[in-house]
Amino acid sequence: MSPSKGSGKDLDDKFIDLIGKFVSDIKNGKLRGSNNIALSMVTLLETIISDSQNATAYELCTAVRAAGRRVAAALPHELVASNVTRRILRAVRDENRAHANQVNQTVEGSGESLQRLVLAAGARRATLGAAQHDLREPLRDHIAELRGELESSVSSVCGQAKEHVHGDEVILTYGASALAEKFLRAAPRTYKLILAEGPETAESHAMAHRLSTAGISVTVVSSASIYAVMSRVNKVVISVSAALGGGAVLAAAGLSAVTQAARHYSVPVLALAPLYKLCPVHATDASYFNALAPPHSALPYERHECASDNVHVYAPMYDFAPPDHITLFITNLGGSSPSYMYRLLSELYDPNDYNL
Amino acid sequence: MKKEEVQEIFLKIMKEEEDVSAGVAAIRTLLSVIENYKVTTVRELDLNMQLAVEAMKHCDQPVTAISSGCELFMRFITFAKLDFTDFEECEQIMLQRGNIFLNTLLEARGKVAKQAMPFITDGCKILTHSRSRVVLQAMLEAAKANKRFEVYVTMSCPDNSGELMHKQLVAGGVDATLILDSAVGYIMEQVDIVMIGAEGVTESGGIINKIGTYLLGMAALELKKPVYVLTESFKFSRIYPLDQQDLPKEFKYLSSVLKSGKDLTKEHPLVDYTPPAYITLLFTDLGILTPSAVSDELIKLYL
Numbered sequence: 001m002s003p004s005k006g007s008g009k010d011l012d013d014k015f016i017d018l019i020g021k022f023v024s025d026i027k028n029g030k031l032r033g034s035n036n037i038a039l040s041m042v043t044l045l046e047t048i049i050s051d052s053q054n055a056t057a058y059e060l061c062t063a064v065r066a067a068g069r070r071v072a073a074a075l076p077h078e079l080v081a082s083n084v085t086r087r088i089l090r091a092v093r094d095e096n097r098a099h100a101n102q103v104n105q106t107v108e109g110s111g112e113s114l115q116r117l118v119l120a121a122g123a124r125r126a127t128l129g130a131a132q133h134d135l136r137e138p139l140r141d142h143i144a145e146l147r148g149e150l151e152s153s154v155s156s157v158c159g160q161a162k163e164h165v166h167g168d169e170v171i172l173t174y175g176a177s178a179l180a181e182k183f184l185r186a187a188p189r190t191y192k193l194i195l196a197e198g199p200e201t202a203e204s205h206a207m208a209h210r211l212s213t214a215g216i217s218v219t220v221v222s223s224a225s226i227y228a229v230m231s232r233v234n235k236v237v238i239s240v241s242a243a244l245g246g247g248a249v250l251a252a253a254g255l256s257a258v259t260q261a262a263r264h265y266s267v268p269v270l271a272l273a274p275l276y277k278l279c280p281v282h283a284t285d286a287s288y289f290n291a292l293a294p295p296h297s298a299l300p301y302e303r304h305e306c307a308s309d310n311v312h313v314y315a316p317m318y319d320f321a322p323p324d325h326i327t328l329f330i331t332n333l334g335g336s337s338p339s340y341m342y343r344l345l346s347e348l349y350d351p352n353d354y355n356l
Numbered sequence: 357m358k359k360e361e362v363q364e365i366f367l368k369i370m371k372e373e374e375d376v377s378a379g380v381a382a383i384r385t386l387l388s389v390i391e392n393y394k395v396t397t398v399r400e401l402d403l404n405m406q407l408a409v410e411a412m413k414h415c416d417q418p419v420t421a422i423s424s425g426c427e428l429f430m431r432f433i434t435f436a437k438l439d440f441t442d443f444e445e446c447e448q449i450m451l452q453r454g455n456i457f458l459n460t461l462l463e464a465r466g467k468v469a470k471q472a473m474p475f476i477t478d479g480c481k482i483l484t485h486s487r488s489r490v491v492l493q494a495m496l497e498a499a500k501a502n503k504r505f506e507v508y509v510t511m512s513c514p515d516n517s518g519e520l521m522h523k524q525l526v527a528g529g530v531d532a533t534l535i536l537d538s539a540v541g542y543i544m545e546q547v548d549i550v551m552i553g554a555e556g557v558t559e560s561g562g563i564i565n566k567i568g569t570y571l572l573g574m575a576a577l578e579l580k581k582p583v584y585v586l587t588e589s590f591k592f593s594r595i596y597p598l599d600q601q602d603l604p605k606e607f608k609y610l611s612s613v614l615k616s617g618k619d620l621t622k623e624h625p626l627v628d629y630t631p632p633a634y635i636t637l638l639f640t641d642l643g644i645l646t647p648s649a650v651s652d653e654l655i656k657l658y659l
Contacts, residue, residue, distance in 0.1 A: 113642060114589055114657040117460055118432045246637055246646055282637070282644055284475045323646075339648040351643060 011066045015048050019067055023074040033178060034080045034241070038150050038276045041071070041084040046143050049088075055136045057096035064088050068356045077291050077317070079242045079250075079279045082356055084146075086280070086349045091142035093350050095135050149332065153274035154182060156332040161186035164270055164330070169234040170194060172267075174223070174258045176203035177239035179272050184237065185214055192217045194233065196226050199253050199297050199315070223254050230261040236269045242289075243273040245282045245345055247323030247338025250289055253316050259325035268327040275331050280345045280354045283320055293317045357393045357404055362411040365389075370417065377489060379425030379590050380461055382412050386429050387454045396443060405430060414611045420556035420564050420627060423606075424593035431657065432457055464588040464641035469494040471639040472551070472586055473501070480505045480548040483540070483581075486512035486566035487521035488553020490586045495551075496528040507532040508543050512566055514624055537568055541575050550576045554587040556607075559596045559654055561632035561647025563587070564607060567625055570600075573634030582636040589640045592654055597629050 011019075022044050025031040031040055048063050049055070068085030075081065157179065165171055165187035173180050175198020184193060193216055197204045205220065212218040221229055236258060240249040249255075249271055262269050283289065295313040299306065323338040336344060365388055369381040376384075389408045395401050409426045413419050433450065468490050476482065476498040482505060484491055495507060507530055512518035518534060525532035535543055550572065554563040563569065563585055576583045597603050605614065608625040632647035639645075642653060 114428070114592065114653050117457065117589065118428060118435055118657060245644065282474075284477060339646050342646050342649045343652065 011048075011063060011070070012051075014051070015063070015067065016070070018044060018047060019070050019074075023071060026075060026078060034277065035150060035154060035274070037078060038080045038084050039147065041081045042088070042143060042147050042150065045085065045088050049139055049143075050136060052136075055134045057092055057135055060092050060135060060139075061089060064092065065353075065356060072356055077289065079281075079289075080276055083276055083279055083349075085356060086353045087146055087276075088139075088143070089353045090348070090350045091139060091146070092135060093352075095138045095142065098138075099135070150276055153276065153332045154179060157272055157274055157330055158182045158186040160330055160334065162188060164328075164335075165191055165235070165237070167191060170232055172196060172226075172229070172233040172236045172258070172262075174198055174226075174236075174238055174255055175252050176200060176207040177252075179274070180237060180239040181207055181211065183239075183272055184211060184216065189215045192219070194219045194221055194229055196221050196223050196229075196258065198223065199293070201297075223257070226258055227261045227264075230265045230267060233262070233265070233267050236262045236267055237272065238269065239272045240277060241318060242277050242279045243271065243329055243341060245280050245342065247326060247329070247341045248283055249273070249321045249326060250283070250318050251321065253293075253319045255319040256321050256325075259321040263325050269325060271326050271329050273329045273331055275333070275344070275348060278331070278341065278345055278348060280349050289318055289320070291317045357389070357407060359407065359411040359414075362389060362408045363415050366412050366415055367417075375489065377421060377588070378417060379421035379588070380458070382409075382422040382425045383429050383458060383461065383590075385412060386426065387451070387458065390447065390451060390454070398443065398446070401433075401447075405433065413606060414615075416610050416612045418555060418626060419606045419611075420593075421591055424556050425590050427593060428590050429454075429457075461588065461590055464590070465490050465493055467641040468586050468588060468639050469497050471644055472584065473498060475549065475551075475584060475639075476503055476505055478504050481508065481546055482506070483508045483510075483543060483547040483550045483572070483576075484521070485510045485518070485550075485552050485569055485572050487517040488586065490588065491551055491553045492521060492524055492528075494586055495525060495530055499528055499530045505531070508535050508547060509533070510535055510537050510540060510568065510572075512568060513537055514567075514626075517566070540568075540572050544575045544579045544581060547581060550581055550583045552583070552585055554585050554591060555627060556595075557585075557587055557592045557638065557650055558629070559592075559594055559651045561635065561638070561645075561650040562597070563630050563635065564597075564603065564627050565630065567628050570628040570630045570634070573630045577634050583634055585635055585638045587638060587640055589642050589653070592650055594654055594658065600625075600629055603627070603629050 022040060026037060031037055045064055045067060048067055049060055052059060052063055064085060068082055071078070071081045161183050167188055167190035169191045171184070171191050172194045173184065174196045193211060195204060195208045195218055197220065208218045208220045238251060238255060238258065240251040242250040244250060259269055293315045295315040298315045299313045326338050328335045328337060329341065331344065362385060366381060366385040369376060369384055370378065386405060386408055389404060390401065393404055395404060412422050412426070472494040476494070484507060498505065507525055509518045509522045509525065509532055511534060522532050522534040552565060552569060552572070554565045556564040558564065573583055605620060607627055609620060609623055610626070613623055635647050637644055637646060638650065
């Protein structure tokens with residue numbers, strides 16, 4: 001029996017209500033910010049685990065996976081929620097393995113490897129064995145650890161600001177982002193910041209104001225002039241929505257223009273990506289994850305008379321930047337190059353959970 | 357044990373089973389050597405294996421896959437023989453585990469094809485080079501899943517293996533077009549992705565493949581098209597070439613050419629080396645890897 005075959009029906013009604021509330025909180029904008037979403041997802045999954053009637057590895061995996069699937073189906077663009085689900089699934093698998101004390105302990109890590117092939121150990125299937133241990137107690141530690149990591153991730157990313165941003169440098173950032181703002185505040189204040197307006201112009205202006213009151217020299221430029229100023233920039237600092245397998249990133253619309261200009265002028269691009277934003281999926285094409293936002297940022301509602309029947313207004317939410325546009329990812333664990341992302345992914349998740 | 361006998365077993369597998377790649381055929385030959393030529397010590401077994409590997413390298417077949425497959429199998433033998441004191445028992449276990457090993461290898465192609473599936477999207481145009489069994493399988497499976505896509509196949513001189521690939525694609529219901537090797541630059545602007553197989557994967561994450569792949573990779577990089585390599589993990593080999601001259605000459609020329617003593621600079625090489633910079637992703641049975649992940653896997657194995 002493989003938990004990946006389980007249908008979404010394995011969840012109790014009370015859990016389905018909880019998931020519904022979680023989803024509607026995000027949709028209504030009550031819950032904002034990827035870090036908060038990740039933390040709430042942990043709380044949600046913790047409730048599901050502790051209230052489950054049977055707490056064997058199989059039951060827990062099925063329930064957690066079913067919850068993850070429901071959330072992913074309702075909010076396909078909140079990749080963070082799926083990442084947290086994968087982390088918890090990994091914890092369940094690890095605990096189960098520790099209990100079952102499997103024979104092929106000699107092969108480190110999980111999933112397929114040449115070493116496993118040569119030892120003819122046989123790939124570990126997705127089956128979770130017949131172990132009937134109650135895993136709730138040991139999982140509590142794992143969940144607490146994960147929550148601690150999520151809570152400290154922003155500060156550990158920002159703690160590295162001093163290593164990357166130096167005095168008298170010209171730094172460019174794109175759009176408003178809470179993480180980028182904290183990162184820039186954590187750096188020594190003698191650098192010059194160029195803030196390019198993102199799709200949410202008002203928020204970008206507010207962020208520029210907050211930073212300049214904090215004593216940083218800020219210049220706001222429109223997103224149309226990014227290319228023009230790029231030749232003077234020393235470093236680009238951006239916060240991403242998700243870091244994908246293979247080292248590509250998904251970020252706010254318009255980012256691709258920034259990274260392409262940076263690449264043209266050989267300006268290093270630092271992508272701030274706490275571990276919970278690492279997503280083990282590959283973008284098969286640039287439009288794969290995209291969604292359309294309300295188009296008022298492209299054409300304000302009060303100007304609707306411009307929009308005759310022949311005018312189509314689109315405002316995509318995300319942009320996709322390929323791995324060769326990113327110089328360095330800054331995660332909680334330090335800097336890593338895009339070609340190293342696969343390694344972090346294989347440390348964080350079990351390959352069986354890549355597809356929820 | 358005679359050299360000719362080993363060659364005969366190997367060539368028989370290669371001839372009778374179209375669908376088996378040279379690496380797997382080599383490993384099967386080695387297994388049948390263990391089974392049929394009884395020895396009494398590990399030392400003898402080792403010598404036998406080395407002799408068999410040498411024999412297969414002189415079969416007038418492309419050597420790249422044979423060499424990496426054999427190396428992996430020798431590694432497997434090394435791991436297996438440490439475990440037991442009694443040789444009889446050791447041999448039995450080795451055969452039994454050898455078959456598990458072989459079965460895992462045979463499953464590999466299907467796994468690779470499955471990994472590549474989401475990358476073949478509706479309406480996309482794919483350029484491929486020469487004939488690769490795993491690329492063929494991926495495309496046929498995508499066609500079976502009712503995906504609509506176009507494939508351009510290069511003729512691939514000197515053996516025109518692309519013609520067979522084209523024929524098999526068309527027979528499988530794929531919209532395929534045969535193009536000249538020299539038309540790669542012409543067609544590149546129209547295609548969305550480049551999907552190729554490999555005869556061997558080097559430790560740097562580059563590939564050794566049918567001559568012309570390097571040029572294809574260069575054209576794809578220039579026009580910014582992603583290059584996906586579909587390959588089974590038993591083709592990973594521990595060589596680190598820096599340029600074309602670093603490739604062993606056994607890889608580049610058939611053994612008959614080497615034996616004839618002709619001036620090799622006047623001969624056509626059969627394979628070239630494509631550096632990792634030209635490769636976007638490798639689809640293997642170990643998962644979807646970036647080129648830098650290859651050395652990681654090899655280090656884990658040979659540490």
